[in-house]
Amino acid sequence: MEKLSKIGRYQFLAEPFHCDFTNHLFMGHLGNHMLNAADFHSNERGYGMNYLNTINKTWVLSRLAIEMYDMPKAYEKFYVETWVDSVMKYFTSRNFKVVNEEGHVYGYGKSIWAMIDMDTRQPTDIFAVREGLINEYIETSYECPIEKFSRVKVTGEEELLRSINTYYNDVDVNGHINSVKYIEHLLDLWDLDWYRTHFIKRFEIAYVAEAHHGDQLNFYREHREKERENDFNFKITKTTNDNAEVETCRCRVLFSSIL
Structure with missing residues (x-):
């Protein structure tokens, strides 16, 4: 080759x-x-x-x-x-x-x-x-100057913002919920007015467990502090057919304000 x-x-x-x-x-x-x-x-x-x-x-x-x-x-x-x-x-x-x-x-x-x-x-x-x-x-000399992955922390006091069902269009070639679908569903938690004045500066996601067709996804937002008003941590869980709730991933979304 x-x-x-x-x-x-x-x-x-x-x-x-x-x-x-x-x-x-x-x-x-x-x-x-x-x-x-x-x-x-x-x-x-x-x-x-x-x-x-x-x-x-x-x-x-x-x-x-x-x-x-x-x-x-x-x-x-x-x-x-x-x-x-x-x-x-x-x-x-x-x-x-x-x-x-x-x-x-x-x-x-x-x-x-x-x-x-x-x-x-x-x-x-x-x-x-x-x-x-x-x-x-392996290439080690080409620059990728952004910060490394952060540890997305949740305290157990998260607020449930939305639960959604999963369907055909959520499933990818590996047979589980597509990686990017989590991003799209999460970013839908803010309305158009928010996006008129805010730009997605950084998005992070760490996958914990696979979710599959028919699982319900639950989006929990960590309590935000005043000094982090544009910086959000999330936990996403799945509710399976036997009503068990299992964490699937954690996310961080950092916005910058549009002047």
Whole structure:
């Protein structure tokens, strides 16, 4: 197999119906573009899902942080660059950079991925795949200057804001609720008036357990302090058919005010 560059670069278009009422790309669609770039990058280099599925393995997203300075506008072309900067036995770290043709940087992303067995749903040894091929594509010198993942804390005094059911459109190729659907559902907790005066500066999500079709998702907001009025922590749980409530992920959303 031909040795490719360690950094992948993929062009996307901010399609108008993927943009919000401000004419900017939805955060959820940007997240999808990042995940697509990760899929393209890993498949081209031989350790993506196209190969993994033939040996009953797949990649699942464990953590994602997106930090933006601004968002692509409708009809703008932009690139998502992506590269792996570290690999451990069960997890790998992948970065993203969102940039246009003129070199303007919209923002960055960081992510953690696990390789799992499709039957047991448990992590499996990444280095056992194609004799550790992924090691040949680790890039440590390309800059991703955003802060590392923060520890999203909840105190047990969270406020339940909304519960929603899950349906066909929430489920992805891995058979569980799509990673980006959590982002979209969470960002729906604020109304249009809020988004007229606030910009999503940073979004973080840490996945704890899988949710599936038919599970109810419950969105809990941590009590916010006055000095953190634009900074929110959330816990998302699932209520299963037997009425058990299990935590699925934790999120942080940091807004900046639009002057």
